Amino acid sequence: MGKIVQLPDELSNKIAAGEVVERPASVIKELLENSVDANSKWIKVDLEEAGLRTIKVIDDGDGIEPEDCQKAFFRHATSKIVDEFDLFRVKTLGFRGEALASISSVSQLTLRTSTGDQSGTELIVHGGEIKEKQKHTKRKGTEIIVENLFYNTPARLKYLKTIHTELGHITDTINKMALSHPNIRFECYHNGKRIFFSPGTGNLLQVVQQIYGKNIAQNMLKINEYSLDYKISGYIAKPEITRSNRNFISLIVNGRFIKNPVINKAIFDGYHTFLPIGRYPVVVLQIEMDPYLVDVNVHPAKTEVRFSKEKELFDIVKQAIYEVLHQQRLIPQGVKKE
Numbered sequence: 001m002g003k004i005v006q007l008p009d010e011l012s013n014k015i016a017a018g019e020v021v022e023r024p025a026s027v028i029k030e031l032l033e034n035s036v037d038a039n040s041k042w043i044k045v046d047l048e049e050a051g052l053r054t055i056k057v058i059d060d061g062d063g064i065e066p067e068d069c070q071k072a073f074f075r076h077a078t079s080k081i082v083d084e085f086d087l088f089r090v091k092t093l094g095f096r097g098e099a100l101a102s103i104s105s106v107s108q109l110t111l112r113t114s115t116g117d118q119s120g121t122e123l124i125v126h127g128g129e130i131k132e133k134q135k136h137t138k139r140k141g142t143e144i145i146v147e148n149l150f151y152n153t154p155a156r157l158k159y160l161k162t163i164h165t166e167l168g169h170i171t172d173t174i175n176k177m178a179l180s181h182p183n184i185r186f187e188c189y190h191n192g193k194r195i196f197f198s199p200g201t202g203n204l205l206q207v208v209q210q211i212y213g214k215n216i217a218q219n220m221l222k223i224n225e226y227s228l229d230y231k232i233s234g235y236i237a238k239p240e241i242t243r244s245n246r247n248f249i250s251l252i253v254n255g256r257f258i259k260n261p262v263i264n265k266a267i268f269d270g271y272h273t274f275l276p277i278g279r280y281p282v283v284v285l286q287i288e289m290d291p292y293l294v295d296v297n298v299h300p301a302k303t304e305v306r307f308s309k310e311k312e313l314f315d316i317v318k319q320a321i322y323e324v325l326h327q328q329r330l331i332p333q334g335v336k337k338e
């Protein structure tokens with residue numbers, strides 16, 4: 001008798017959830033990504049106990065059609081890609097079709113959604129099991145309520161930190177989303193109190209001000225640079241404004257917040273000797289390119305990417321930063337551009 005068994009869906013979803021859903025902030029990241037992909041203009045996050053009790057995300061996006069609602073919770077079920085061609089040209093934040101299956105397998109989840117032109121749907125899923133499905137009247141958009149996260153995975157629950165720490169991760173996630181999408185109005189409430197707001201006017205500097213404060217916003221320089229394959233825009237702080245860690249460097253590629261050591265290095269090289277040793281700049285860099293030139297399918301959390309023309313990207317980022325500092329006459333005569 002062989003020993004290998006195919007694991008049931010319920011168990012494989014929990015295994016996948018281990019990768020995608022680490023803490024309340026990761027649930028919020030996935031739900032916000034879905035709202036952004038659904039063309040929302042307004043997204044509200046409502047939390048109780050740093051999301052450990054309740055996470056509610058409401059949007060005014062496209063909604064989900066009644067016949068798709070159950071499917072949305074299947075593993076590898078997505079409306080965003082259909083084949084390999086699409087996988088290498090991903091234009092949306094999501095594409096793995098794993099978030100809702102994973103989140104609903106480790107929580108008690110309620111979905112209320114409507115596409116606006118037909119009656120909406122309400123679906124209740126507990127620990128991956130569909131409990132209730134009924135018609136629901138609602139304006140266009142989607143509301144997802146995630147309660148009692150990790151109620152059925154006690155090991156994960158134990159690993160969670162204090163409300164204060166979890167709220168820190170959540171704030172970080174929402175800040176990143178707002179910086180990546182200045183045209184969307186984000187609101188976040190914690191235990192009934194508003195803790196974040198971005199106006200959604202499309203003005204990135206306004207979002208920078210909401211997050212970092214007026215002093216930093218007033219000391220930012222606008223950057224704008226093109227090459228054949230890349231468009232670089234955003235803001236960099238004057239070199240006299242520095243921080244003690246690199247958390248104030250935000251890299252956004254086609255609307256996706258990413259981490260990348262090569263671009264970080266290009267930023268440092270662009271600042272050249274202007275940064276005191278051990279200090280880091282405040283930077284919000286938006287990079288736009290053909291999605292074909294970036295592979296986003298590197299890690300389940302989708303924050304690591306691979307660029308196919310990395311050297312060209314390195315050079316243009318470095319140049320964009322160098323030039324704006326040079327124009328401001330912040331770079332002394334005699335420092336040559338390499």
Ligand code: ADP
Pocket residue numbers: 030034035038059061062063064072073077078079080093094095096097098099100101142
């Ligand atoms: P993915 O985002 O990778 O496609 P998810 O599990 O996050 O996978 O979501 C599954 C599907 O559910 C999405 O492809 C989308 O069609 C639908 N969906 C999820 N959230 C929303 C939302 N807020 N508005 C509209 N559709 C949604």
Ligand code: MG
Pocket residue numbers: 030033034094095097099100
């Ligand atoms: Mg998704």
